[in-house]
Structure formats: structure tokens, C-alpha cells
Amino acid sequence: MDVREGPSDAEVVARVLGGDREAFGLIVRRYESGLLRFATRVLGSRDAAADAVAESLVRAYRHLASCRDPTRLRTWLYRIVANRCKSHLARRATGDVSLDDVPPIADPADNEAALERVQQLAVVEQALATLSSEKREAFVLKHVEGMSYQEMAAVTGERIPTLKMRVHRAREALLKALEERS
Amino acid sequence: MNPIDPRIHQVLDGEIPREALPQDLRRVVERLESAAALLAAAPEGRSVAERVLARLRRPARSPVRRLAQWLTAPHPVTLRIRPVWSLALAATLVLLMLLPEERSVPVLGEHEGIAQFVARFPGAHSVQVVGSFNDWRTGTIPLEDRDGDGVWRAVVVLPAGAHEYMFVVDDERWVPDYSANRFVEDDFGRENSVLIVRPVKG
Numbered sequence A: 001m002d003v004r005e006g007p008s009d010a011e012v013v014a015r016v017l018g019g020d021r022e023a024f025g026l027i028v029r030r031y032e033s034g035l036l037r038f039a040t041r042v043l044g045s046r047d048a049a050a051d052a053v054a055e056s057l058v059r060a061y062r063h064l065a066s067c068r069d070p071t072r073l074r075t076w077l078y079r080i081v082a083n084r085c086k087s088h089l090a091r092r093a094t095g096d097v098s099l100d101d102v103p104p105i106a107d108p109a110d111n112e113a114a115l116e117r118v119q120q121l122a123v124v125e126q127a128l129a130t131l132s133s134e135k136r137e138a139f140v141l142k143h144v145e146g147m148s149y150q151e152m153a154a155v156t157g158e159r160i161p162t163l164k165m166r167v168h169r170a171r172e173a174l175l176k177a178l179e180e181r182s
Numbered sequence B: 001m002n003p004i005d006p007r008i009h010q011v012l013d014g015e016i017p018r019e020a021l022p023q024d025l026r027r028v029v030e031r032l033e034s035a036a037a038l039l040a041a042a043p044e045g046r047s048v049a050e051r052v053l054a055r056l057r058r059p060a061r062s063p064v065r066r067l068a069q070w071l072t073a074p075h076p077v078t079l080r081i082r083p084v085w086s087l088a089l090a091a092t093l094v095l096l097m098l099l100p101e102e103r104s105v106p107v108l109g110e111h112e113g114i115a116q117f118v119a120r121f122p123g124a125h126s127v128q129v130v131g132s133f134n135d136w137r138t139g140t141i142p143l144e145d146r147d148g149d150g151v152w153r154a155v156v157v158l159p160a161g162a163h164e165y166m167f168v169v170d171d172e173r174w175v176p177d178y179s180a181n182r183f184v185e186d187d188f189g190r191e192n193s194v195l196i197v198r199p200v201k202g
Helices: A009-017 A021-043 A046-062 A070-091 A112-129 A133-144 A149-156 A160-181 B006-012 B023-041 B049-057 B063-072 B083-098
Strands: B112-120 B127-131 B151-159 B161-169 B173-175 B182-185 B191-197
Touching: A009 A021, A009 A070, A021 A046, A021 A070, A021 A133, A021 B023, A021 B049, A046 A070, A046 B049, A070 A133, A070 A149, A112 A133, A112 A160, A112 B023, A133 A149, A133 A160, A133 B023, A149 A160, A160 B006, A160 B023, B006 B023, B112 B161, B112 B191, B151 B191
Parallel strands: none
Antiparallel strands: B112 B151, B127 B161, B161 B173, B161 B191, B182 B191
């Protein structure tokens, strides 16, 4: 079943707040994929991202009543994960991502195109890792998660002109890093 | 970092149509879009749903138990000190090490008193006191001459009563305390000083 089908976010939130704890599973399954992708890109580690997302979702459950607008649950969840990632990066002393995860390796049975895609992905991940954490976050929210600047502002707490500038700088930095690797 | 043509940003921000761009700039846009698409399509790792739901099903700990657990669990403590403060801290520690050690106040027993030994030995390198209270052993009660004026002092706690004693100067000269009020002759024909220690809690 497509998790995007079914009751709206507002309905699910109401059910959870009404005592139906298991209904929160619907929210988790609906958003975990995007949250994991976002955290992985920002942190550069799938394990760290899984920890950050899991902790964020537990936190979200405990503070669900403070989600003032359940129709904007998605950006609220991204905001919690973004803050968690920031704390994680701050603890790591430098905002650099470590890329400690082995990039996905194509199965030998896969065709040549799949292998090439894996190689291309590795190059893009390396290029993204050279960006500052702020630029990385901005690029991923805009172009990987497909958010509008307004949604990004809700997630990051930054002003739209600031975010626009950050995305522009991120594009330029990423292009430069890609050129250096081609 | 080289700024890119602003029209590329305008297209990516949806402000102008892609068709408004010349071919070479379109390729730049496509390059960024394909990079983003690769990142979006990449597997995002294992699901955390079960992990999260298992945490939520766990009964919440009572506040008292949480406090007890927090108090008993070890917590890492990180001190971040700016370089200038770390220098100041190091200097303070050195000063504390150089400062004369503060002597602790002795705790006196019921039948003990305080004895002060003072002797004038200008030019001596070491002075100690030996007597019936330390079995005439050297190396146990040294006297000190902190200001180098030749006057050596030691304050010790001794059992109340009469004690015979002598000074040992530079580890070789055994000298009686000539300022003592009483003297006794020992078995070797030498004169020992006598000190009467009175109990403080008398």
C-alpha cells in the first residue's frame, strides 16, 4: 500500500493524540524514506542518519501535541531531523562529512548502466561532501527533497533570501567539485 | 568559487523557462539536475520504523527512576578552554605547586602536647632532633631554616611527659639544646637536654 494514500496527516496526528499510539507508525512509514535520504546526505553516513532519524521520530512522537499545524507535519519532521543533524555535526567538531559508508556496490548481475550509475553516484556524493554543512543542507532540501523556499524556511528557520543565496552558492560549489572530478 | 550565469539559477528556481537558455547553459542545468536525481534515487538505507515503534511501545520510566538512572550513570564531562585561559590555568597550577605546603592542623590526643624546637646553627646544612620520643633515630624530625638566618625550627606533637633529646647538625654533630632548662647525663657521659611536654587538653 502506498503510505501516501489513506488518512491525511492531520487525521493521523489526531488519532495519535487521541491515544492510538500505533497510528504513529503510519507517519513513520510515510516520511522515513525522505528523512533518511535527507539525513544521509547531510551527515554522509547511513548509520548516523538512521540514528538521527530514529531519535527524531521518537522525539516527534513525544512532542506531537506541540505540532501546531498538522497539515505541515512534513516540514515539522524535517525541522526536527535537521536540528538533530546539526547537533551531530557539531559534536563531530568539523562540519565535514566523513563518507564512512561504503557506497552501494552494483551487483555483478546488473547491467553496465547500473554499474555506471553507481559510479556516478559515488562522484556526486564525494562532490557534495566537499560543501559546507549549510550548503549541503540547502542543496538537498531544494533539489533532492524538492522543497519550496517557503518550506525550507519552515525547516531551517532561516529567511528566504538567505536560503536562496545559500542554494545559489551550493550549486556553484557543487558544479566546481563535479568539474574537478570529471 | 566561480559564480555561474544567473539565468541558470533563475531556471532552477522556476523563474524563467528552460527554453530561455542557450544550449551550453542548459547543459549546466541538466548536470545539476542529474546530480540531484542520482542523490534522490539512491537507496536511503534500512527502515527505522520497527526501531522507532519498539521505543514507543516501551513503557515510559517514572520520573524518579529516570532521575535515579541519570544520577547513577556516568556522564562525559568536556571542558573547552580557550588557549589564553589554558595558559592562565597552567600558570595557576605551577604557582600552587610552588607555594609552600600548608601544614594541616594536628589533631591532638588527650595525652599529647605541642613541642617547639628552636636552635641557632649558622652555616649548618641540616639540623634534626633526636630523642627518647623517636628512639634517637635520625631522619624523622628535621628542623627548618626557611629564611636562612641560621635559626632552625620544628614543631611536633609529642606524648605528654619528660623527653630527653639532642640536635644532630649536618648528620654528624650531636649537640645538646643549651637553651633547655634541664639536662641529664646519659650512659655515654654526654649531656642530654630535657623537655617537659604538657598535655594541651589538660
